[in-house]
Amino acid sequence: MRMSELSTTTGVAVPTLKFYLREGLLHSGERTSPNQAQYDETHVERVRLVRALLEVGNLSVAQAARVVGALDADMPLSSVFGIAQRAVSIPSPIDNDRDVDADALPGVGATLIAELCERRGWRVHANNPGLALAARVLDTYAALGLESITTTVLEPGADAAQLVASADLAAVASAAPDPAEMTRVVAVGTVLGDSLIAGLRRIAQEAESFRRFPLPEGTPTPAPLTAAAIAAELDEDC
Amino acid sequence: MRMSELSTTTGVAVPTLKFYLREGLLHSGERTSPNQAQYDETHVERVRLVRALLEVGNLSVAQAARVVGALDADMPLSSVFGIAQRAVSIPSPIDNDRDVDADALPGVGATLIAELCERRGWRVHANNPGLALAARVLDTYAALGLESITTTVLEPGADAAQLVASADLAAVASAAPDPAEMTRVVAVGTVLGDSLIAGLRRIAQEAESFRRFPLPEGTPTPAPLTAAAIAAELDEDC
Numbered sequence: 001m002r003m004s005e006l007s008t009t010t011g012v013a014v015p016t017l018k019f020y021l022r023e024g025l026l027h028s029g030e031r032t033s034p035n036q037a038q039y040d041e042t043h044v045e046r047v048r049l050v051r052a053l054l055e056v057g058n059l060s061v062a063q064a065a066r067v068v069g070a071l072d073a074d075m076p077l078s079s080v081f082g083i084a085q086r087a088v089s090i091p092s093p094i095d096n097d098r099d100v101d102a103d104a105l106p107g108v109g110a111t112l113i114a115e116l117c118e119r120r121g122w123r124v125h126a127n128n129p130g131l132a133l134a135a136r137v138l139d140t141y142a143a144l145g146l147e148s149i150t151t152t153v154l155e156p157g158a159d160a161a162q163l164v165a166s167a168d169l170a171a172v173a174s175a176a177p178d179p180a181e182m183t184r185v186v187a188v189g190t191v192l193g194d195s196l197i198a199g200l201r202r203i204a205q206e207a208e209s210f211r212r213f214p215l216p217e218g219t220p221t222p223a224p225l226t227a228a229a230i231a232a233e234l235d236e237d238c
Numbered sequence: 239m240r241m242s243e244l245s246t247t248t249g250v251a252v253p254t255l256k257f258y259l260r261e262g263l264l265h266s267g268e269r270t271s272p273n274q275a276q277y278d279e280t281h282v283e284r285v286r287l288v289r290a291l292l293e294v295g296n297l298s299v300a301q302a303a304r305v306v307g308a309l310d311a312d313m314p315l316s317s318v319f320g321i322a323q324r325a326v327s328i329p330s331p332i333d334n335d336r337d338v339d340a341d342a343l344p345g346v347g348a349t350l351i352a353e354l355c356e357r358r359g360w361r362v363h364a365n366n367p368g369l370a371l372a373a374r375v376l377d378t379y380a381a382l383g384l385e386s387i388t389t390t391v392l393e394p395g396a397d398a399a400q401l402v403a404s405a406d407l408a409a410v411a412s413a414a415p416d417p418a419e420m421t422r423v424v425a426v427g428t429v430l431g432d433s434l435i436a437g438l439r440r441i442a443q444e445a446e447s448f449r450r451f452p453l454p455e456g457t458p459t460p461a462p463l464t465a466a467a468i469a470a471e472l473d474e475d476c
Contacts (some may be wrong), residue, residue, distance in 0.1 A: 006249050018243045045382075046269050052378045073285075078447060080280070082265075085440045117463050122445035125408040125460045126467035130440025135468050136279035137434040140290045141426070149409045149427050156405035157431075157438050160398035165442035167394035169450045188379070190443070193395075197433045202368025203351075204403035204429045205428070207360035209316060212407045222363045225355050229364035230348035230373050 001030070006039045010047040017047065024065050025050045027072075049188070063087040067187050071180075077172070080183050084190035086129050108142050108185040111133030112150065116158055164197060244277045248285040255285065255328070262303050263288045265310075287426070291325075295429040301325040305425050309418075315410070318421050322428035346380050347373030350388065354396055402435060438455050 007014045020026035026046055029037030046068070053064040070083040113135045117124065123130070141149045171189055175181040215221070258264035264284055267275030284306070291302040308321040351373045355362065362369070379387045409427055413419040419446045453459070 004383075018326065040444060048382055052382055053301070056374055056378045061402040077451060078444075078453075081443060082241070085443070088436070102281045107465075109328055109467055110472060111465040114463045114465040114468055117441065117445075120445075122441055123448060123460050124441055124444040124463065126463060126470060128441055128444050130437040130442075130444075131463070131468045132437075132471045134434050134437030134441065135472055136294055137430045139472075140430060144286055144290055144422075144426060145370070146411050146423060146426055149423060151433065152409040152412055153402070153405045153434070156401045156443070157435055160401040161435060161438035162446075163394045163401070163441040164439050165389045165446045168439075168443055169446045173450060174386050175404040176245070181403060184382075185384060185387060188382060188384055189391070192375045193380060193391065194432070194439070195437045196372055196391070197395055197399060197435060198326070199368040199370075199375065200374030200399035201402050201406075201432070203355065203360055203366055203372065204368075204396070205361050205369075205397040205406055206316075206362040206366050207358075208400075208403040208407045209319060210361060212411060213315060214315075222361050225352045225369070226364065226366060227345075227349040227352040230352055230369045231345055233365060233370045234345075234348060234373055234377075 001039050002036065003039065006043055006047065009044055010051070012047055012051060020050055021045065023061050025061065025068055046110065049184070052188065053191055056195065057088065058190065058195075059087055067191065071183055071187055076180075077179075077182060077185075077186060080186045082129075083191060084187045088191050088194055105140065109140075109158035112138050112154065120158060120162070164193070168193060239277050240274065241275060241277060244281055244285065247282055248289070250285055250370055258285065258288055261299050263299065263306055287422070290426065291429055293324065294433065296433075297325055297429065305429065309421055309425055312417075313421075315417075315420060315424060318424045319428060322425045326429050329414075345377065347376035347378075350376050350392065356390065358396060358400070402431070406431060 003014055030040040032038045067084055067087050070080045091185045113131055138150050168189055171184050172182050175185045263437055267277040269275045291297045291305055304321055305325050308318045351369055378386050406427055410420050410423050413423045
């Protein structure tokens with residue numbers, strides 16, 4: 001198909017497709033004349049994947065390029081996991097502005113996380129991006145005098161992470177033995193899974209909040225949800 | 239204390255503090271002369287909170303301003319939850335570039351999430367930001383032909399979310415009956431909790447991946463973690 005058709009099929013405008021090509025997010029089509037190239041199903045699939053990484057996974061173009069690069073490079077699963085995991089560890093937008101000595105932080109986070117891994121028998125490499133991510137949050141709770149959050153949340157959080165990780169790996173295993181499909185599940189599931197869990201956590205928080213802190217008598221409780229009501233909110237977001 | 243002292247105490251440079259003041263992230267000090275103001279412990283605490291929201295929570299300045307605004311406005315807990323929940327639903331950086339008709343998505347996500355809430359007795363308002371967030375991820379899995387991820391991950395993910403949400407609310411309850419402290423736990427815990435869970439998920443994923451897909455014979459397994467090794471990675475990130 002031509003680029004215009006690729007655009008119609010995927011719903012992505014031609015200038016955006018050209019941008020994907022330039023940024024290495026999309027492989028070139030087969031050139032049929034100096035000004036024309038032919039695209040196929042592999043391009044349709046890739047465009048959909050790139051859109052998902054950018055728009056739903058909130059990756060930057062550079063991050064998405066690293067993830068699709070991992071898919072193309074035929075890497076071992078564990079490497080793809082690492083790349084996908086790192087892709088979503090969004091660096092702070094004000095990193096360049098950072099003027100704080102990291103040594104000023106108490107460093108309790110690293111100890112708590114190392115102990116947690118020991119206790120649970122979680123054997124991982126020290127460069128696993130989750131270690132620093134989790135340790136920094138616990139350091140921050142400590143710096144804010146909110147150690148009570150750590151005490152209350154760390155163990156249930158680890159239980160929750162174990163549940164999700166087991167399911168993540170089960171999803172990968174269900175795509176076996178096709179290595180390309182397993183890799184795709186790793187990349188997409190890792191990147192988008194954070195948003196899914198974050199979304200479910202918000203829903204459960206509100207439900208739990210009504211349970212724990214009942215509304216004043218006479219306040220109407222939320223109406224039962226319908227798919228249509230959710231779809232309306234989805235449209236509004238877009 | 240003067241602004242220079244506030245800077246030394248918090249480790250945040252004076253120009254950054256002035257920026258916080260201009261953006262409404264920090265309340266003004268008490269003016270003692272046309273060019274000087276005095277700051278106190280409430281300023282120290284607020285600067286630490288703002289840093290945490292910006293650098294660890296990855297909020298934009300506008301998002302952080304909404305969260306601290308909610309703290310100052312003495313709002314009911316459920317409203318603070320809503321504002322904090324919305325603050326971390328990071329909009330896509332390429333939203334303006336979006337040229338895709340939302341109606342083109344199959345919309346299975348909204349149905350699956352409405353059914354999930356019904357099944358679990360989760361009563362929430364239709365504008366809970368988690369509903370659209372989760373529904374969009376499930377729509378994306380469907381659009382990519384990866385429904386197998388949904389099948390495998392949705393129920394364990396909901397169990398995990400329930401665990402985390404119960405702990406979140408227990409942390410809020412543990413700060414009772416001080417309403418200001420409860421509000422601070424809601425705001426900080428909601429914003430930073432996503433990163434904590436995302437971090438723990440990455441750790442558990444790698445541990446689970448070694449369990450499910452053992453490395454080839456002879457490959458060394460990761461050395462036991464130490465707090466120092468994690469702290470070294472933390473420093474590198476900064």
